[in-house]
Amino acid sequence: MYRVMIVDDEPEIRMGLRLKVDWDLLGLTVAAEASNGVEALEKLEVDPYDIVVTDMNMPAMNGVSLLEACRLRYPQLKLIVITGYEDFHYAHAALKSKVRDYLLKPVSQDELTEALSKVVRELEEARSAMNQQEVTQWRMTRYFKEMKEHFLVHLVKEEWAGASVVQERSKWFQLDSWGAAPVRFLAAGLPVRAWQGTDEERTPDKLRLPFELIGREFAESWEEPLEVFRDPNYPGLLHAVIQGDLDSAQRFARAFKDCVSRQLAYEPVVGVGEPVLGFEAWKEGYLSALLAWNMTESRTQGWEQDSGAGGKVVLSEDTAKIVQKYLLRGEFEQFRQVLRRELGAAFSHSGVQFVKLIFQLYVLMDTTAHNAGVRPVGSGQLWIRPGLVHSLNTVEKAEEFLMSLGTAIMRQLKSGSEDAEQSMIEAAQQYIQENYMYEISLSMLAERFNYHPTYFSELFKAKVGTTFIQYVTDLRMKQAVHLLEDTGLGLADISELTGFSNASYFSSKFKKLYGMSPSDYRQQASEKFNNEEPKK
Template sequence: MYRVLIVDDEPEIRQGLKLKVNWEKLGFLIAGEAGNGAEAMAMLAEKAFDIVITDMNMPLMNGVSLLEACEMRYPELRLLVITGYEDIQYAKAAVRHQARDFMLKPVARDELSEALTRLRKELDDERTEKNEASAMQWRLSQYYKEMKEQYIVQLVKENFAHERERLERAKLFQLGEWDACPVRFLTVGLRPLAYNDNQPAQDRSPEKMHLPFELVCRESLSAYGESANLFRDSSYPGLVHIISILDDKELALLTESLKRNVSAYIGMEPFIGIGHSVMGLKHWSEGYMSALLTWNLADRGMHDAARGAAEGQAALSEDTVKVLRSCVQRGDIASFECTLRRELEEAFQISRSRFTKVIFQLYLMLEALAHATRAALEDGEQLWLRPEKVLGLDSVDKASGFLMPIACRIADRHHASEERGESSLIEAVRQYIDENYMIDLNLSMIAERFNYHPSYFSELFKAKAGKTFIQYVTDVRMKQATRLLEETELSLWDIAELTGFSNASYFSSKFKRVYGLSPSEYRQKRPE
């Protein structure tokens, strides 16, 4: 609804205008009335209006002075003049101060309705333009980029209990349409070039050059817009990853650009692993894994394995991975080892390439579980740091001997967490809310995710967290909202969407209830 202020010194005229048309149906709300220009200016200073409908001949401050003041102080305001005086000077003043219409009393119903309809279209077009500009600013903001990258990492490494949850967040980050597109992942890392005596290799090691390396990769991707997105995974600090919907020709151009730019500006050769094409958000983890496998295997004496990783499907089926993951989480190490050895033996009989691929897929599954349970891996257990180690795992016994200790440590960590009982559960719930506050969260959904009855979960959460589920979610969202108000110029609509509120109006009312100020007032009073 657009807010309208009616200004006329005759109350019956103001009442007549209010009854003349169906304002609500036309998209307007009569939000204020004033008896002269001075009263109108006072109201404009207190409240926001979109349209001022004014008479011209009024005491204290007439319509001409009001138009002049509005043009100076509120240039975005739409002005509509309705007067009983057919005076050329009034008409000239209305035109000079950019009034949208000049009508004589008594105003016909159709004439007023047509004028308001034109104003409504003009305001709608302006709002659409502003929203698009604001959305562009939001998409370009660093905060948006960081959150989008975090979401991609979460999407390729974690399981989503509900498909709706996955799609909601994908749409928020302009990735909803990618669900129906074939995508490919790239993993990019550095290796030193040959150095002369005046430039020791240790001064420009991959570890020391990871930041400029990332910046050069981002710059190389800028030519491809939203068709290719770079992200970092904290599990692999020396690598950058790219997800793209580019076709084969464009992808080849991108890889050549990356190699050329990194070599020219960093003085090192990038090595790029390209995964096989996957379709659908729920299969992105598979595409990501194939890129990691390709990067780890290729150019290390395992070219056939690398080609196998980049083509076809994963070596282990999704059902097998689920069984193995469940065994570790339940602490059923005997069943895990039995399934593990069976899969390794089958792969060993097929080919060395298949065997190596299974080892990496099992390792990546365990690494994701280690991250979830916060079980630290030793340097010697991190294959991405020591990809050549897989060359030594040339038998089922050796591969099992490498993977089993990792699985046992994760199972022990998971068991220790379970022994902490409900406190550990609430800690996990709070972490989930902290990471997913921007989507639609409700008590029933969270209770189902953590296998509790909603009523019992509600009481348990309040007892352990010291506040209700709704209060906790609101606190988390408000904390993020204040951060956005302080650090960005995003519109209230963007902030509401980003922090999980259904619309800007609800967000504003909730914010004022919590802080005693509207979001706009809070932003104006933020510390410099």
Template sequence: MYSVLIVDDEPEIRLGLKLKVDWERLGLNVAGEAGNGAEAMEWLSQHPADVIITDMNMPVMNGVSFLEACYEQYPALRLIVITGYEDFQYAKAAIRNQARNYLLKPVTQDELTETLGKIVQELDGLRNERDQQAMMQWRLSQYYKEMKEHFLVHLVKEEVERESVLRERAKWFQLDAWESRQVRFVTSGLIERHTTQQERSPDKLRLPFEMLCREAAENSKGLFHVFRDANYAGLMHFVTATEEGELESFIQNLRHAVTEHLGYEPAIGTGQTVTGLRQWKDGYLSALLAWNLKGNDGSNVIQHGAMEAVLSEETTKVLQRYVTRGDLVAFEQAVYKELSASFAASQARFVKLIFQLYLMLDTMAFTAGIALESSEQLWLRPEQVWGFDTTAKAQQFLNKLAVKIMAGPEKDSLDADHSMIQAAEQFIQDNYMYDLNLTMLAERFNYNSSYFSEMFKAKAGKTFIQYITDVRMAKAVQLLEETMLSLWDIAELTGFSNASYFSSKFKRMYGVSPSDYRVRLKSPEKFDNQQPKK
């Protein structure tokens, strides 16, 4: 809706104008009235407006002076002059101050509606242009790149939300067209070797390796999207819909750049082809498995053949529940059954199952804030898996990880609770843009909802709702300050249900609307947004 201010010294004229037009149908709203130019300028100093309909012959401040003041102070306003005098000076003043139309009283309903309709079309065009410019600016920002990468990680790691939300977020990050494409994931990392003593280990080269991978993706002109999974700090991942030849060329160029600059030849695994955003998790897992299986044959690029996951998603969830509930016996029995079946089938299937079970447990440990020893991290030294040549050895390794996760952080109970709340806070800060609730978070960290709620408030100093609202609002303020995105866009990106709810919460916290906050940013009297009203 665009706001309209009607200025005329005769109340009956103002009423007549209001009754002549179906304002809502045109997308307009009569936001205010004024009896003369002075009253109108006072109103404009306190309220936003898009269109002004004004008389010319008024007391105190006449139409000529009012038009000049509007043109000087509010050049973006659309002005319509309606007067009973066909006076050359009035017409000249209207033209000089860029009034869109000069109408003579009595103005007809059709005439006024047509004039307003043209102005609405003009305003719509300008708004669309601004939105496109804001979107371009947004997509060039570092914040956009970070959020896009977070969305990629969320797609391949977390439970995917309902279809409508998934499609909307994919559209935000220009990934909606990828829904119907066949894509492949590529995992790349530097191998820890023990054959020679080297001053520069892969661990010390993580940052330059990451920069080279990001540069390679940037140079691909959108053909490859890159992301990093915090669970595997030394690995970088790509997703692409390119043909086999282009994929091979990208891999060769990446290998050459890393070898030339870092002196290490990276190991690279490519996953199976998948179609549909909901299948990206399987594609990502297959690339991880491919990368983990690279070490035994000495090759540095593992192709995607037969990289399909061995463990079904349903079985994975069952095992996760056993670990979450602390049911070690049930976990051991279920894992033994899976290991035995895979061992009897083939060595390759057995090894893939071990890696998949490890990846599941490693993710659970990371979420719970439990640090694994170097010897317990297969992604650091994937060659370890080839030493698990019996079901018993693999079971022992996996049981040890499960027991460690079930036991929780090695601290007293109070410290353990504090550590868990810190992990919950970090999860909120990483996922504030998604639909979060207390029950889901409590289940994720294996707590009763009521106890978790009380503990969260005691440790964090505020309720769960207050905490997540503060996190979302801080991100919203950042977007208001750094971008020109619309309030609808900002609300959606920060996890608020709609723009109206966001605006009301914002005004309650900061004492001013989001739109007015942006206006104040341009003035020297910028207020402190770190001290919201309570």
């Protein structure tokens, strides 16, 4: 609602103007009245107003002086003059002060409504332009870029959230067109041989940051549609998703390798995944890029694969869920049987199929362990040394390797020790911190970590010191406060980006926690910032 002040020295005139217009219908509210210019300026200094409707002939300070003061002090204020004097002096003053309308008394209901409607349209246009500018500025911030990258990781790592949620969030991050476009994922990293020397300045940790910075800068300059992100599970890699055909992806890969080679003196390995269409297929496309990178990296170490080795996923989604279930439940024999069956089928098909399956099972187990908050001995060795798979040249050897890793994961999950439970709770907290903007339930999290919901709830409260619901709410509120203080986003946008169901619920919870509305908090924070600015 836009705020209006009526200024006239005659109370009956002010009352008449109130009754002439359906203010609510126009989106207006008469927030104040004043009997002269002095009183009007005093009110303007205290509270904000959008429109002033004023007479011209008043005591103490007339309309001419009021208009001039408003023009100088409040240039955004919309001014409407309603006067009984058709005087050139008044008309000239109104024109000079950029008055939006000059109406003669007695003004009709239609005239006043039309004048106010015109001003409301101008205010709406200005507000829309300002909101768009604020959104544009926010999209340039690092915080927005981090949230966008997190959304990309969520799409390729988590269970697909469903069309409505993904569609809404993708619009926010200007990715909605990507859901209907064929894409390929790429995984890029420096080859193992790049740090197998003795030069301490060329270790993986020393090269990782410059590699990422160079890669991101190059990707930003690429003219075709492309998004870059990093998966925390694989810190040595940089991932990209690109629209277009295989030629587009390979062209980017070649240019990317040339750029990194020139600046780091090492040519990175780039794996190009299989084409996928639709957000629900991005998880498979991402995994195919990981597999392609592993196989390409293995070949750089002198291990030649069969022709046609790509990144197409071998393990089906249903089988992957079964493997994950047996692993989390500690069902040792069932886990072994599935491994043996899948490995045997892949081995009898081809060597390429066999290698792909080993990598895919390894990635699945490694991710499951990470999500469950455990990191057993041996985890990571296949990822760091992809050529190790060359020695796993029989079903028995591959089964033994994967079972040793699976057994270590199961032991940690089933240990029941204080350390294991503490690690699990810390992993749950980390998951919440990374996914607070999405729908998170206690039962979903309990199932993720293979606990009964009731026991998980009690354990979470005992370890963290607060309930699951309160922990999630506090985290969301912390992020909402950050957006209120540092951006001009509206409440509906903030509630959506912080995981609250709607703006009304968010405002209610905020007021209960902070004792004021989000809008009042933002105003208070703005005033505090202005007051704390250094004096010149």
